Amino acid sequence: MLGESQAIAAFGSLAQETRLRVLRLLVQAGAEGLSAGSLAERLEVSPSNISFHLSHLERAGLIQARRQARSIIYSAAYDALRDLVRFLMEDCCAGDPRVTGRGCAPAEPPKPA
Amino acid sequence: MLGESQAIAAFGSLAQETRLRVLRLLVQAGAEGLSAGSLAERLEVSPSNISFHLSHLERAGLIQARRQARSIIYSAAYDALRDLVRFLMEDCCAGDPRVTGRGCAPAEPPKPA
DNA sequence: TAGACATTTAAAGGAATATTGAAATGTTGG
DNA sequence: CCAACATTTCAATATTCCTTTAAATGTCTA
Structure with missing residues (x-):
C-alpha cells in the first residue's frame, strides 16, 4: 500500500537512465541479485556513481542490499514494484480500464464464493 | 509501445506532487477533462505554475490539450498511461508475476477468432 | 474594438540532483 | 596484521528542475 x-x-x-537499467538487470537476475561491481561493469559507470544510484533506489524501497563476502549484492524488491504498479493503475489512474487494460482483472485473487 | x-x-x-495530482484529477474527469484554471484552483497553485506543469505532462505525452473558448482544456492520454503501465510491467520488470500480480492477464483484448 | 478574462511565455533566482575524483570503510586471504 | 579488493562516503562542480513575477498572447463580450 x-x-x-x-x-x-x-x-x-x-x-533516470542508469537507475532504470539497474532495476531491469536486477529484476532479470531474480532473487540472487547482482553485486554493485557487476552492475557498474555492465552499465559502464564508475563504482562511486553506481553506488550513488543504488542508494537512491534503495532509499525508494525498490531494491535491497545484502553483503556477501567482499561484495554487496543488490536485488529487486518485488513487493515494492508490485505496489508501484498497483499505485499507478488504481490510485493514480482510478482503476480506469483504459489504463489497466480490458480483460486484465485488477489484481484481485479470484474470490471463493 | x-x-x-x-x-x-x-x-x-x-x-512531482503537483503533476501527479493533476493527472489524478484528469483521469477522474474523463474525456471531458478540466481547464487549466480549474486545475490551478483545485490544487491551489498559480496559473503560471500550473501551466508549467501542464506543459511538462503534455511534453511527456501523458495529457493533451484542446482549446474551448477562452479556456484550455486538458485531458488524460489514456493510451499513454496504458503504455506506461505496460512498460513498467513488461519492459522494466520482465513481466515477472511477482510484479504484475498473479491472476492478472497481460493487457490483451480478448482476441476475435 | 476596447477591456476583461484565461492562459502561456520569459527571465531570474533558488533548490534539488547528477557526476567526478579522492579519501575512508569494511572484508578477505596470505 | 598487511595488502588488495569491493564499495561507500565526501566534497566540489555541473546540471537540471521548480517557483515566482512580469509581460505577452489569444479569446470573448459589450
Missing part, C-alpha cells in the same frame, strides 16, 4: 510521497520517490528513481 | 527515454520522461513527470 503505497502513499503519494512514496510513489513520487519511486517514480523519481525510475526517471 | 514506449521506448526507454519516453518512459524516463513519463516517470519524471509523475515524480
Whole structure:
C-alpha cells in the first residue's frame, strides 16, 4: 500500500537512465541479485556513481542490499514494484480500464464464493 | 509501445506532487477533462505554475490539450498511461508475476477468432 | 474594438540532483 | 596484521528542475 510521497520517490528513481537499467538487470537476475561491481561493469559507470544510484533506489524501497563476502549484492524488491504498479493503475489512474487494460482483472485473487 | 527515454520522461513527470495530482484529477474527469484554471484552483497553485506543469505532462505525452473558448482544456492520454503501465510491467520488470500480480492477464483484448 | 478574462511565455533566482575524483570503510586471504 | 579488493562516503562542480513575477498572447463580450 503505497502513499503519494512514496510513489513520487519511486517514480523519481525510475526517471533516470542508469537507475532504470539497474532495476531491469536486477529484476532479470531474480532473487540472487547482482553485486554493485557487476552492475557498474555492465552499465559502464564508475563504482562511486553506481553506488550513488543504488542508494537512491534503495532509499525508494525498490531494491535491497545484502553483503556477501567482499561484495554487496543488490536485488529487486518485488513487493515494492508490485505496489508501484498497483499505485499507478488504481490510485493514480482510478482503476480506469483504459489504463489497466480490458480483460486484465485488477489484481484481485479470484474470490471463493 | 514506449521506448526507454519516453518512459524516463513519463516517470519524471509523475515524480512531482503537483503533476501527479493533476493527472489524478484528469483521469477522474474523463474525456471531458478540466481547464487549466480549474486545475490551478483545485490544487491551489498559480496559473503560471500550473501551466508549467501542464506543459511538462503534455511534453511527456501523458495529457493533451484542446482549446474551448477562452479556456484550455486538458485531458488524460489514456493510451499513454496504458503504455506506461505496460512498460513498467513488461519492459522494466520482465513481466515477472511477482510484479504484475498473479491472476492478472497481460493487457490483451480478448482476441476475435 | 476596447477591456476583461484565461492562459502561456520569459527571465531570474533558488533548490534539488547528477557526476567526478579522492579519501575512508569494511572484508578477505596470505 | 598487511595488502588488495569491493564499495561507500565526501566534497566540489555541473546540471537540471521548480517557483515566482512580469509581460505577452489569444479569446470573448459589450
